[in-house]
Amino acid sequence: MSDLVERLRKHRWRMTPQRRVIAETLDGAHVHYTADEILDRACARMPEISRATVYNTLNEMVALGEVLELNFDGRSKRYDPNVEHDHHHLICEGCGITKDVHTVADPLDWLPGDERHGFAVTEASITFRGLCPECRRGEHRRS
Amino acid sequence: MSDLVERLRKHRWRMTPQRRVIAETLDGAHVHYTADEILDRACARMPEISRATVYNTLNEMVALGEVLELNFDGRSKRYDPNVEHDHHHLICEGCGITKDVHTVADPLDWLPGDERHGFAVTEASITFRGLCPECRRGEHRRS
DNA sequence: ATCTTAGCTTAGACTCTGTCTAAACAAAGA
DNA sequence: TCTTTGTTTAGACAGAGTCTAAGCTAAGAT
Ligand SMILES: [Mn+2]
Ligand SMILES: [Mn+2]
Ligand SMILES: [Zn+2]
Ligand SMILES: [Zn+2]
Numbered sequence: 001m002s003d004l005v006e007r008l009r010k011h012r013w014r015m016t017p018q019r020r021v022i023a024e025t026l027d028g029a030h031v032h033y034t035a036d037e038i039l040d041r042a043c044a045r046m047p048e049i050s051r052a053t054v055y056n057t058l059n060e061m062v063a064l065g066e067v068l069e070l071n072f073d074g075r076s077k078r079y080d081p082n083v084e085h086d087h088h089h090l091i092c093e094g095c096g097i098t099k100d101v102h103t104v105a106d107p108l109d110w111l112p113g114d115e116r117h118g119f120a121v122t123e124a125s126i127t128f129r130g131l132c133p134e135c136r137r138g139e140h141r142r143s
Numbered sequence: 144m145s146d147l148v149e150r151l152r153k154h155r156w157r158m159t160p161q162r163r164v165i166a167e168t169l170d171g172a173h174v175h176y177t178a179d180e181i182l183d184r185a186c187a188r189m190p191e192i193s194r195a196t197v198y199n200t201l202n203e204m205v206a207l208g209e210v211l212e213l214n215f216d217g218r219s220k221r222y223d224p225n226v227e228h229d230h231h232h233l234i235c236e237g238c239g240i241t242k243d244v245h246t247v248a249d250p251l252d253w254l255p256g257d258e259r260h261g262f263a264v265t266e267a268s269i270t271f272r273g274l275c276p277e278c279r280r281g282e283h284r285r286s
Numbered sequence: 287a288t289c290t291t292a293g294c295t296t297a298g299a300c301t302c303t304g305t306c307t308a309a310a311c312a313a314a315g316a
Numbered sequence: 317t318c319t320t321t322g323t324t325t326a327g328a329c330a331g332a333g334t335c336t337a338a339g340c341t342a343a344g345a346t
Contacts, residue, residue, distance in 0.1 A: 148338090157322070157323075159323065159324085161323085161324070191324095192325095193324065193325045193326070194325090194326090195324075195325060195326080195327090196323080196324055196325070199323085199324085212319095217333095218341090266342090
């Protein structure tokens with residue numbers, strides 16, 4: 001059962017069949033789907049669901065603070081149900097798979113006062129990049 | 144005189160008037176323009192320059208490794224001539240102004256082995272967010 | 287149970303950013 | 317000069333996302 005569905009219940013928000021299917025798609029660890037991938041998965045269970053509803057619903061979940069909207073590549077946004085534990089991301093340059101990761105300390109502490117340009121700095125997010133085990137194996141073969 | 148123009152000379156790359164205008168636009172510290180902003184600025188000096196040339200030229204500069212392509216918001220990409228000094232970014236949530244910043248140490252060191260999921264991790268970039276001095280003043284008035 | 291009304295869903299038009307194509311153009315080298 | 321290669325251009329196209337207007341549901345009032 002989706003943790004996100006439970007969290008959404010706590011808001012004054014009508015849980016329609018369409019919204020439930022979308023919320024249930026966004027379940028599990030290391031989940032970072034595009035709107036289009038979510039539409040595909042939702043369609044598998046509810047073929048008549050519309051693209052507009054998927055976009056509307058995702059934007060509402062983001063507005064409620066129950067889903068994160070991520071911009072890694074400048075193409076499509078990705079949606080992440082893991083808002084409970086503050087985390088960063090590790091992306092494979094080969095295949096694009098994206099893992100949730102945690103750093104040893106708060107990155108806000110690594111920005112010294114004289115690098116803050118007078119800003120009130122409230123948030124820091126790190127994007128790590130590299131090659132996943134599968135793609136490393138592929139690279140090795142090629143050489 | 145643009146530092147980027149000098150760096151581009153070192154590559155086998157024809158420096159046409161159009162390319163020069165674009166390169167000269169990308170000069171200075173904390174510069175992170177969108178393609179459209181670059182087109183506007185280029186048009187001011189060369190009204191007949193085309194959108195396609197701006198996009199072509201920016202992509203070539205990125206391919207040559209002399210300009211960075213950044214994706215902050217999932218809308219338009221931004222172009223950054225500061226490739227010489229490894230740096231991160233601090234963005235104002237109010238007005239969008241984006242500063243180059245430097246951390247006290249390499250963020251790659253903050254990702255422990257048991258958080259690497261078997262990846263060969265090669266890069267880390269941090270996006271800090273907050274409010275710039277101007278926008279802080281505005282927020283204060285509102286309250 | 288029926289009515290009313292606010293909210294939800296839908297198809298499709300539209301916008302915005304960026305890429306591609308094909309033709310015209312410019313410049314370097316033979 | 318001629319040829320060849322690389323560059324610029326307008327406009328068509330594509331992908332991601334938003335908006336609109338109409339129809340549909342469902343919660344609350346009677
Ligand atoms: Mn995540
Ligand atoms: Mn920068
Ligand atoms: Zn991979
Ligand atoms: Zn600001």
